[in-house]
Amino acid sequence: MNTHDPHPALFPASAVAPAPPPEFRGVTFHEIQARTVLNRMPGAAPCGMGWTLNPYRGCAHACTYCFARDGHHHLGHNTGEDFHTHLYVKTNAATVLRRELRTGKTGDQWVMVGTSTDCYQRAEARYQLMPGILRTLTDYRVPFTTTTKSALLRRDIPLYAEAAQATDVLVMTSLGSLDDRVWRAFEPAASPPRARLDTIRALRDAGVPAGVLIAPVMPHAGDHPDALDALVDACAKAGAVTVFPDVMRISPGARTWFLDRSAEALPPHLHQRLAASYASSRRSMPPHYVQQVTDHIHARAAHHGIPRWTDYVDSVRTP
Template identity: 45%
Template sequence: MRWDGQLVTAESPAALPGLAKMSNLVRSVQTPEFAGITFHEVLAKSALSRVPSQSAMPFEWTINPYRGCSHACTYCFARKTHSYLGLNTGLDFDSQLVVKINAGEVLRRELAKQSWKHEQVAMGTNTDPYQRAEGRYKLMPEIIRALADSGTPFSILTKGTLLARDLPLLHAVAKDVEVGMGISLAMTDAGLAHRVEPGTPTPRARLDLIAKLSDAGLQCSVMAMPILPWLTDSEEALDDLCASVAAAGATSLTAGALHLRPGAREWYMQWLAKEYPQLVGRYRRLYDGGTYASKDYRRWLAARVGAAKRRHGLQSGARLRHINKPQLDTARGRQTGGPKAAALPEVGQATLF
């Protein structure tokens, strides 16, 4: 085998028809270490995406260096976005990944504009910035540096243990800008996790990551979303989740019931019919053809989660807190003297991946 053809600088094979029409497509490539996955490398025109004004999100900007996600979570709400590229929301979302190879460079140009107001930027709101592809492309360090150098606060939400690679960098930049950190973990049952989100690090690996964050002085919140009706919502399952994340060093936890948006709904229900056919009818009644579980169920779940959190001393909300509260240097428009907390979203699964 000619390994030279697998380098990031190598020429590409033919792209999928839908992607071949993209004017910014550089190449499509497959590599042995990512069997079954095709990377479609593009030159992004913009790295920052504005959140619609009518959104309830507690931030105004996002960065998504990847489209599609090899974590392959059956419930991922972002699956619908792949249909915009002429790709399907099932296997294509898991295996046809779009990579914005110039994201850091473009971001620096955008942040240098006089019109930039240094509003908070959230990452991990669509697909995971620390999915396995990041090990190949290494886009996040330059993105983090660009944000920090410009004095822009940011938050990261991830299931990817590759985040540990960047802990020294995050610790360093958190002395100058607000940094929020969240780990997505909604179950401790390793067998179930492997079935429902087969490409993610194990629950144990994510608990170890929380401990590494704590050891590095970077406290984090846990986003326990989605909680799966009749699969991860028992008192025992929620109590074990809260006990485990508290023991790992997390200080807060936010939980919410599964959302079934178009694109994700079809894929998740197909998975459910295969793995737990006895639950299909119950899900149909609970969701009644819509996106959200019934209000009664959501109230019941909130009460059960709240009780588990209180038993294990977990707060609500999602913030990273660090050593010293920074003072604002108005001359430079950035902060000094150590970081304060950057908020992570608390508005449900729509902010996850």
């Protein structure tokens, strides 16, 4: 955890040029008919998080560190540029979900939507799969979470408000830093940090529980205690009901792409520190560092009366 002055650790504002608005030019959509959309989580507890649902594979957000890049290799693509230019769309997701829920497949367990790739990436503006998914989960009163970096979710706030009247709902916004330079370097096509906070605020105004996946905390670029405190404070001000900290991990499929983009986008001193931290196929930071960052975030959240994610879910889940 960087406890020195925060400014030298960050790259100068001029180091990363603002990214142009993402477009669909150069993107290939692979429309597929899914046989199933619910995937069981091993070892899930009763009334706990038991299932995942991902209507898309690949992601136009192009986050350089994304662990889901590994899965693109199995689709016959590279895990670099192909990840955000070859997008797989489960066009029948809502229909298949309704068929699966009709059998009582999920029981009393939660469904986690968008755990692999963002269910509100820009492709969703084109395909509009989420409204049907939300209506189906609501009709069957299935408790669910949604995770996103996209302000496009605001389109569906009325549906989330309706769902929250019928079942347990928790929308998690993924946000690891308030610094626009960090966003532009590592998450070039995701919504800006302030837009994500505005989405949390809009959800809370509509009576929808919303929390923050404080992730990834970026070593050397977003881990200074003052920066973490400012981030948690902003989440509290937006009305977050819970936070879940997560320090960046690099999967094998993302490693080369992440480090190559880091070398291109960052000042040498910052790239070298990141490369050293994740050298020799190291996937994560040392346990003591992860614990230190996690404890710091939880302590700041507790100052605002914000519970840990597990405590929050335990307190609201349906018996």
